[in-house]
Amino acid sequence: MLWVTWRQHRAELAAAVLLIAVVAVPIVVNGLAMREAYHADGVAACVSDPARAGCERIVERFVDRHAEWGQRLLWFAFLPAVIGVFVGAPMLAREFEHGTWKIAFSQSVGRNRWLAVKLAIVGAGAVALAAILGTLFTWWRGPLDAIGGRLRSSAFMIAAPSLCAVTLCALAAGVLAGTLLRRTVPAMVVTLVAFVAVRLPVEEYVRPHYLTPRLRISDAVTGSPDVGWRPAAEWVVDSGWMDRAGRRLSEAEEWAIVRDVYGNGDAVYGAGTPVERYLADHGLRHYTEYHPDDAFWTFQLIESALFLGLAAVLLAAAVLVVRRRTT
Amino acid sequence: MSPSPGSALHTSGLSRRYGRRTWALRDCSLELPAGRIIGLVGVNGAGKTTLLHLAVGLLRPTEGTVSVFGRPPGPAAAVGFVAQDHPLYRWFTVADMLHFGRSLNPTFDRAGAEQRLRELGIPLDRRTGKLSGGQQSQVALTLALAKRPRLLVLDEPVATLDPLARRAFMRSLVDAVAERDLTVLISSHVVAELERVCDHLVLLHRGRVRLAGDVDDLLAEHRLLTGPRSDGALELEGVIAAVHGGRHSNVLVRQPADALPHPLWESRPVSLEDLVLAYLEHLDEGRAA
Numbered sequence: 302m303l304w305v306t307w308r309q310h311r312a313e314l315a316a317a318v319l320l321i322a323v324v325a326v327p328i329v330v331n332g333l334a335m336r337e338a339y340h341a342d343g344v345a346a347c348v349s350d351p352a353r354a355g356c357e358r359i360v361e362r363f364v365d366r367h368a369e370w371g372q373r374l375l376w377f378a379f380l381p382a383v384i385g386v387f388v389g390a391p392m393l394a395r396e397f398e399h400g401t402w403k404i405a406f407s408q409s410v411g412r413n414r415w416l417a418v419k420l421a422i423v424g425a426g427a428v429a430l431a432a433i434l435g436t437l438f439t440w441w442r443g444p445l446d447a448i449g450g451r452l453r454s455s456a457f458m459i460a461a462p463s464l465c466a467v468t469l470c471a472l473a474a475g476v477l478a479g480t481l482l483r484r485t486v487p488a489m490v491v492t493l494v495a496f497v498a499v500r501l502p503v504e505e506y507v508r509p510h511y512l513t514p515r516l517r518i519s520d521a522v523t524g525s526p527d528v529g530w531r532p533a534a535e536w537v538v539d540s541g542w543m544d545r546a547g548r549r550l551s552e553a554e555e556w557a558i559v560r561d562v563y564g565n566g567d568a569v570y571g572a573g574t575p576v577e578r579y580l581a582d583h584g585l586r587h588y589t590e591y592h593p594d595d596a597f598w599t600f601q602l603i604e605s606a607l608f609l610g611l612a613a614v615l616l617a618a619a620v621l622v623v624r625r626r627t628t
Numbered sequence: 629m630s631p632s633p634g635s636a637l638h639t640s641g642l643s644r645r646y647g648r649r650t651w652a653l654r655d656c657s658l659e660l661p662a663g664r665i666i667g668l669v670g671v672n673g674a675g676k677t678t679l680l681h682l683a684v685g686l687l688r689p690t691e692g693t694v695s696v697f698g699r700p701p702g703p704a705a706a707v708g709f710v711a712q713d714h715p716l717y718r719w720f721t722v723a724d725m726l727h728f729g730r731s732l733n734p735t736f737d738r739a740g741a742e743q744r745l746r747e748l749g750i751p752l753d754r755r756t757g758k759l760s761g762g763q764q765s766q767v768a769l770t771l772a773l774a775k776r777p778r779l780l781v782l783d784e785p786v787a788t789l790d791p792l793a794r795r796a797f798m799r800s801l802v803d804a805v806a807e808r809d810l811t812v813l814i815s816s817h818v819v820a821e822l823e824r825v826c827d828h829l830v831l832l833h834r835g836r837v838r839l840a841g842d843v844d845d846l847l848a849e850h851r852l853l854t855g856p857r858s859d860g861a862l863e864l865e866g867v868i869a870a871v872h873g874g875r876h877s878n879v880l881v882r883q884p885a886d887a888l889p890h891p892l893w894e895s896r897p898v899s900l901e902d903l904v905l906a907y908l909e910h911l912d913e914g915r916a917a
């Protein structure tokens with residue numbers, strides 16, 4: 302059974318190894334260079350002592366220089382979809398499509414063991430790939446995360462634990478689609494659609510609510526513009542203005558104020574701008590809902606548990622469907 | 629009814645339903661003797677594949693029981709199976725398929741399988757997808773035989789083959805059976821292919837067993853009678869089917885082998901193919917009536 306699984310999936314394994322090699326080399330080279338610049342350009346000093354002179358420009362330049370690479374890595378948030386579509390969906394769909402399930406299930410090895418070994422080995426391979434790439438990405442992002450925090454999508458989605466869990470979930474979705482549809486190409490399409498339909502809403506609407514965000518309320522700053530720079534490691538999920546009673550202004554109300562202050566001209570924000578004066582004059586204050594950076598591992602745990610649970614349900618369903626179809 | 633010691637496959641009230649109301653097999657009770665080549669005939673959709681899948685454990689009965697050498701079918705039973713259209717992993721080489729068989733079957737006879745393929749001139753290093761239909765069916769048969777089964781089940785093994793490949797396949801099947809202690813259950817809607825090799829016959833029609841028995845007995849019991857045209861009530865016993873021509877009537881009768889010949893009717897022995905076709909036609913007429 303081990304040999305059969307290896308023979309059926311060795312092309313995928315080769316592709317995975319190739320992918321790691323192709324990705325790892327530039328990431329390591331670039332990551333080392335970025336670390337050198339991080340110290341040489343004084344960014345590290347700014348992170349540990351934000352009050353130093355000129356930090357805003359130093360950090361901004363550093364982040365700008367590496368933003369493009371950070372964006373590229375975000376594409377790997379689709380790695381689970383690729384695994385689900387090209388490994389999960391064909392895994393059993395092909396057996397049904399070509400009728401080979403009839404040879405597979407009429408040998409001396411029972412179908413339960415056949416399924417268990419196949420799913421375990423392929424699942425382990427997919428998780429290993431996600432773990433290696435996720436670890437690599439998080440290492441590369443180290444300096445950027447020290448500046449911008451680890452909870453933002455660009456860092457969070459490609460961190461190893463959640464990337465592994467989502468990969469396993471997408472794989473399970475592909476396997477289930479393949480057993481239900483019994484045709485490879487439709488199963489691939491359904492897997493992709495299902496992945497996007499679950500992954501994006503979770504990222505957008507569910508993840509901010511894993512924990513209750515903390516609330517910070519601050520007065521409008523009417524004085525001179527703030528000098529210096531502060532690390533923004535916390536993850537802001539909502540911000541706006543509130544009145545004395547604590548009522549949060551709606552977006553429409555906020556726009557009305559901006560129009561009131563600036564008319565049709567360009568709006569500027571920040572300490573000492575006219576809009577801050579307006580806020581102070583009308584008894585309005587800033588509020589920010591955020592998650593602190595040290596909630597990162599709790600968030601990873603919750604997201605991983607969510608997708609692992611979903612993966613378990615999908616896999617159980619797939620095994621049940623196979624057993625019903627073939628008994 | 630429990631299986632007798634000499635039976636290879638025993639079914640009792642075996643039924644299988646697909647969905648809510650489609651019965652593919654209904655109340656099928658069979659006792660297939662060991663050491664024989666058993667032909668399973670019937671038109672497409674008669675329930676042949678369902679019966680075979682139940683026998684090899686790819687399906688479970690909705691009702692009734694099935695046992696192979698007294699044990700429930702499944703991975704542990706000594707059954708070799710060649711599925712319809714002899715599916716193989718297309719990207720595997722022939723050698724890979726043998727490796728596949730060996731890693732999934734403790735009793736796999738790899739040396740014997742390699743030798744068999746060599747004798748058939750099938751290259752081991754070729755992908756199975758590149759083989760001809762005849763060669764693919766031979767690889768599938770070789771795999772099933774290498775499992776050293778006591779029961780070999782073949783589902784329409786020659787349906788997609790050209791006449792020459794059909795003959796070659798059947799000949800090699802008979803040779804393989806002659807060398808070992810093996811019961812063969814083979815389905816086909818091409819009765820002519822089975823006639824040469826089978827010594828036992830099961831006829832399925834619309835999910836039910838309509839005829840089952842030793843081929844020799846069946847041929848001895850059935851006779852084709854020719855006599856003057858008489859489309860009224862035939863004064864004959866055991867009429868299965870009657871065809872009335874312009875001046876003569878041809879009648880298939882089932883009578884005890886030692887029944888006396890009827891004075892008015894000329895009696896001829898019947899071939900297996902004629903016998904099966906007469907039954908199938910009759911069964912279809914019965915439905916239409």
